[in-house]
Amino acid sequence: xxxxxxxxxxxxxxxxxxxxxxxxxxxxxxxxxxxxxxxxxxxxxxxxxxxxxxxxxxxxxxxxxxxxxxxxxxxxxxxxxxxxxxxxxxxxxxxxxxxxxxxxxxxxxxxxxxxxxxxxxxxxxxxxxxxxxxxxxxxxxxxxxxxxxxxxxxxxxxxxxxxxxxxxxxxxxxxxxxxxxxxxxxxxxxxxxxxxxxxxxxxxxxxxxxxxxxxx
Amino acid sequence: xxxxxxxxxxxxxxxxxxxxxxxxxxxxxxxxxxxxxxxxxxxxxxxxxxxxxxxxxxxxxxxxxxxxxxxxxxxxxxxxxxxxxxxxxxxxxxxxxxxxxxxxxxxxxxxxxxxxxxxxxxxxxxxxxxxxxxxxxxxxxxxxxxxxxxxxxxxxxxxxxxxxxxxxxxxxxxxxxxxxxxxxxxxxxxxxxxxxxxxxxxxxxxxxxxxxxxxxxxxxxxxxxxxxxxxxxxxxxxxxxxxxxxx
Numbered sequence: 465x466x467x468x469x470x471x472x473x474x475x476x477x478x479x480x481x482x483x484x485x486x487x488x489x490x491x492x493x494x495x496x497x498x499x500x501x502x503x504x505x506x507x508x509x510x511x512x513x514x515x516x517x518x519x520x521x522x523x524x525x526x527x528x529x530x531x532x533x534x535x536x537x538x539x540x541x542x543x544x545x546x547x548x549x550x551x552x553x554x555x556x557x558x559x560x561x562x563x564x565x566x567x568x569x570x571x572x573x574x575x576x577x578x579x580x581x582x583x584x585x586x587x588x589x590x591x592x593x594x595x596x597x598x599x600x601x602x603x604x605x606x607x608x609x610x611x612x613x614x615x616x617x618x619x620x621x622x623x624x625x626x627x628x629x630x631x632x633x634x635x636x637x638x639x640x641x642x643x644x645x646x647x648x649x650x651x652x653x654x655x656x657x658x659x660x661x662x663x664x665x666x667x668x669x670x671x672x673x674x675x676x677x678x679x680x
Numbered sequence: 681x682x683x684x685x686x687x688x689x690x691x692x693x694x695x696x697x698x699x700x701x702x703x704x705x706x707x708x709x710x711x712x713x714x715x716x717x718x719x720x721x722x723x724x725x726x727x728x729x730x731x732x733x734x735x736x737x738x739x740x741x742x743x744x745x746x747x748x749x750x751x752x753x754x755x756x757x758x759x760x761x762x763x764x765x766x767x768x769x770x771x772x773x774x775x776x777x778x779x780x781x782x783x784x785x786x787x788x789x790x791x792x793x794x795x796x797x798x799x800x801x802x803x804x805x806x807x808x809x810x811x812x813x814x815x816x817x818x819x820x821x822x823x824x825x826x827x828x829x830x831x832x833x834x835x836x837x838x839x840x841x842x843x844x845x846x847x848x849x850x851x852x853x854x855x856x857x858x859x860x861x862x863x864x865x866x867x868x869x870x871x872x873x874x875x876x877x878x879x880x881x882x883x884x885x886x887x888x889x890x891x892x893x894x895x896x897x898x899x900x901x902x903x904x905x906x907x908x909x910x911x912x913x914x915x916x917x918x919x920x921x922x923x924x925x926x927x
Contacts (some may be wrong), residue, residue, distance in 0.1 A: 531685040531739070533730040555814045585686055598682040602733035604774050610734040613739050618786070640801055 528596035538584075540565070540577040569593050685730040687719065687768045699770040701801050702854065706767040709800050714850050717749060718756045728761050736762065740779075744792040745787035746838065747825030748850025756873050757825055759793060762850060763884045766797045780811065791836055796849065799842040805857045806867050808843075815839045817874050 503520065507610075512519035554562035562573040565580035569592040574580040583589055590597045687707065690696060691900065696705045707715060727739055738764055747757040776794055784791025795812055796887050802808050818835040825831075841848050841858075862868040 530682060531730045533732075533735040534727065538726055578722065578725070581722070585729050590685075597685050599685050599732045601683060601731050602735075602771075602775070603681050604772070604778060606732075606734040607737065607775050607778055608782075609735045611778075611786075614737055617785055618706060618741070 523591055523595070528591070528594055530600045530601065531590065531597055538577065538581060540580075558605045683732070683769060687764075691715065691719065699904075699925065701767075701770070702803055706770055706801065706829070707764070709767060709854070710764060713754070714749065714756070714760070715764070717754050719760050721756050721760050721761060723756075724764075727758075728765045731765055731769070733769055733775050736765060736769070737779075737783065737790070740790045740793055741787045743793070743832070745823040745825050745828055745834075746792050746833075747848065748848075750825050750827050754850075756850075759789070759796075762793055763796050763800075763849070766793070767801065770801070779812070779843045784815075784818075787862055788818070788822060788835055791815065791818070791835060792822060795842060799848075799853055800851070805862055808856060808864065809859060809868060812839050812843060832871075842868055 509519045537571060538636065548563075550563050553560075556562070558572045558574065560571060560573065564573045564575040565577060566573045567580070567583060567589060570583070572588055574583055591617075684690065690705065690707055692696065693766055699706065701709065710718070731739065739758070743759055743762070745757065747760045748760055751758050776797060779790055779794035780798070784794065795815060798808060802811070816836045816839055818839075820835050821832050822835060822838060823830060824833045824838075842853065843859075846853060859868065859871060863870050
């Protein structure tokens, strides 16, 4: 497949020009660099171990950027109830991608969203993402601008709501009542159908099916 | 001049260096139990990390109720967490005044938050009274979360609680001299109530009624508004304290 020879001769196949091509030399250089770095780190770690010390990767503290607050909520509920295929060791330990919340920068997995958020706030993660854990102090000017921005956003929201939704409280109450009545009708209909189909004897057992053993 | 994204350093008992309030770590204004609940809460960890005085506005405008801790597990409200963050940041006076005035015009919970901070952090009693008393004419409604349920309150009711009660929103407020004491010391002008003229009129009516008829029901009503000896009520009304319970 990598050879672009067609069955009819040595001319390059032109019907696969839409496929992506990769610059091999660039990726080769990248791989070599990473390999060299890893080798140097391993050597330093080994030497420190011989002396009985632990080696830490040197961090350039002056090049770290200031931290800022999160812009959006953390996405913790999107994968609930879904099934994914994971490698065999997924349930064990923190290192590497496993089942749970995965942090790419540090290559760690957390089973709990609380542990995950604590990790995102930790020094280890901040350094790995190039942040310093210090926040820039805000001046009165910054506060002023921020307030203006929030006010503008609030106005926009109000206008959107006005355009799209019903603002009048009475109309909304009426709509909610209609929806409730419709739901009740549906339920009543379903109940009547069920009653017509199944007899009375089965009903009692159904109540307890699956419920035994709950107390245990 | 940057401050930390997290409160870990500030909460550490060993060697706190930073702004002091009443000679101590500002975070100590909240009790240890409340401090622990706040720092362990998900809201604090997710949304109060890395805030500064400007980005705190984002969170403050999303507030929909005030309150201290609620529930069996004493869960802190977002209001309390943001107040704790303000104590950690200790913003400048002008920023707090900005929150109170311009910010508060548009967003009432921001005003409540700033008022809470003023009452906790500012040390000079006169400044606290003179900054918070104009808010007593703000009649907007606030939602308040008590330990087991909800209550409706008003901005001016909340500010009055701050000035008169000893425990508000799960915190014991620092001691403040009563207004009469400050007036006696000439540190403050005597209180001019916004209802000033109306109360005077009620006084006149009251005296006329007493002199004219002995109509029991009317007197009962009048005495409900005015102090017994006929002076305009310049003291905070302690009668309403009994009906407000919970922190």
